[in-house]
Amino acid sequence: MTSPVSSEPVGQPHFHYANGQLHAEQVALEPLARQLDTPLYVYSRAALQAAWTRYQDAIAGRDVLVCYGMKANSNLAVLAEFARLGSGFDIVSGGELARVLAAGGDPARIVFSGVGKKVWEIEAALTAGIKCFNAESDAELERLSAVATRTGQTARVSLRVNPDVDAQTHPYISTGLRDNKFGIAIERAREVYRHAVSLPGLEVVGLDCHIGSQIESVAPYLDALDKLLDLIDALETDGVQLHHLDLGGGLGIRYEDETALPPQALLDGVFERLQQRGRSHLQLVLEPGRSLVGNAGVLLTEVQYLKPTEARNFAIIDAAMNDLIRPALYQAWHGVLPVTPRQDEPAQTWDLVGPVCESGDWLARQRVLAIRQGDLLAIESAGAYAMAMACNYNSRNRPAEVMVDGADFHIIRRRETLEDQLRGESILP
Numbered sequence: 001m002t003s004p005v006s007s008e009p010v011g012q013p014h015f016h017y018a019n020g021q022l023h024a025e026q027v028a029l030e031p032l033a034r035q036l037d038t039p040l041y042v043y044s045r046a047a048l049q050a051a052w053t054r055y056q057d058a059i060a061g062r063d064v065l066v067c068y069g070m071k072a073n074s075n076l077a078v079l080a081e082f083a084r085l086g087s088g089f090d091i092v093s094g095g096e097l098a099r100v101l102a103a104g105g106d107p108a109r110i111v112f113s114g115v116g117k118k119v120w121e122i123e124a125a126l127t128a129g130i131k132c133f134n135a136e137s138d139a140e141l142e143r144l145s146a147v148a149t150r151t152g153q154t155a156r157v158s159l160r161v162n163p164d165v166d167a168q169t170h171p172y173i174s175t176g177l178r179d180n181k182f183g184i185a186i187e188r189a190r191e192v193y194r195h196a197v198s199l200p201g202l203e204v205v206g207l208d209c210h211i212g213s214q215i216e217s218v219a220p221y222l223d224a225l226d227k228l229l230d231l232i233d234a235l236e237t238d239g240v241q242l243h244h245l246d247l248g249g250g251l252g253i254r255y256e257d258e259t260a261l262p263p264q265a266l267l268d269g270v271f272e273r274l275q276q277r278g279r280s281h282l283q284l285v286l287e288p289g290r291s292l293v294g295n296a297g298v299l300l301t302e303v304q305y306l307k308p309t310e311a312r313n314f315a316i317i318d319a320a321m322n323d324l325i326r327p328a329l330y331q332a333w334h335g336v337l338p339v340t341p342r343q344d345e346p347a348q349t350w351d352l353v354g355p356v357c358e359s360g361d362w363l364a365r366q367r368v369l370a371i372r373q374g375d376l377l378a379i380e381s382a383g384a385y386a387m388a389m390a391c392n393y394n395s396r397n398r399p400a401e402v403m404v405d406g407a408d409f410h411i412i413r414r415r416e417t418l419e420d421q422l423r424g425e426s427i428l429p
């Protein structure tokens, strides 16, 4: 698939061209990148706020707790922004818990997901007083009960069930199928709830599922919801009363030509179904990640070398799979924009590849671009699962991150240094 030579940003209204240059809000990106060096992640604060507002508008005062799925982007400044807006957080590790607390998040609005919670992570979450553990197995329930009783605390729990619905997304990011490691098979859930309510140290408060990521339609959510509501009916006859229902995250955004799933569409459908089934009193919890941050960021990179070959034209850029792994891992498509489009160069078709020693190290393929060595490019939709998944492969320093706020910008994480990388390692005597 090829893209036009210089298009407007797709799905990223807070990034736009003015005076022949790409801007984030009112900040021109060419001078910013020259000053701070590349690769560089740039986020828009207004875009984060706008994404949050889309959820709040759709919620329209009903009892819905949005717990930002922070694995999408765990920068402290991003977390602090959502904390200020009143967000809860969906965490999956003790590290994520520490970050939320450091960013000023409210522990009473934290839900803890994940299949592998260790004892220290459970202890830390109990001490912090989180809202709920989303338990994913019988064995985890036993551990939660044991840790809670040993420490004299009560663990509020919700069972994450696997409703076996097809979210129609990439197999690596589909989580609600029988074959996935996540959750408790819905056919077993009733029996597991019965056991959970009998365990000491636990208070059973909710029911949870998360069927996958980058979901483009409401239908799979409603399929899952129907199954969950059947389960709630059955649990009621067993005397198990729940306080909340957590439908996870997963709302898709527009990268190329996908349909973004608006929170309004999802919530309208869910509220209608809850009302039909007489369950409007349940608190609804959502765990969106990508849809809150994905289109709030770009990754800026500089063309290092142009290397036309008989087979393909390679543009070797200074960003690589270690900085943004989505193309290598999922063959994901990210838009590419020239930061300062040029008219003095014919457009050609380029593969954008990084310096890492892997053939899978590409960020975009077969893109029509008019570029020269030294030009800056913006990789679009890089706010979610981008810096959060960056690593040091090939001993590369991870990029800096910047938050643009109107006409200002703030460095919210400095570029990693070689000293940072070497810290903590030692050589045998």
Ligand SMILES: Cc1ncc(COP(=O)(O)O)c(C=O)c1O
Pocket (backbone or CB within 6 Å): 069, 072, 090, 113, 114, 175, 210, 212, 213, 214, 248, 249, 250, 251, 287, 288, 289, 290, 291
């Ligand atoms: C349990 C859980 N909740 C929430 C999310 C956030 O998903 P998304 O970023 O697609 O909204 C994920 C990731 O898929 C997840 O595994």
Ligand SMILES: N[C@@H](CCCC[NH3+])C(=O)O
Pocket (backbone or CB within 6 Å): 071, 173, 213, 214, 326, 384, 385
């Ligand atoms: N990392 C994935 C999403 C995984 C969601 C986590 N359960 C992506 O980039 O699309």
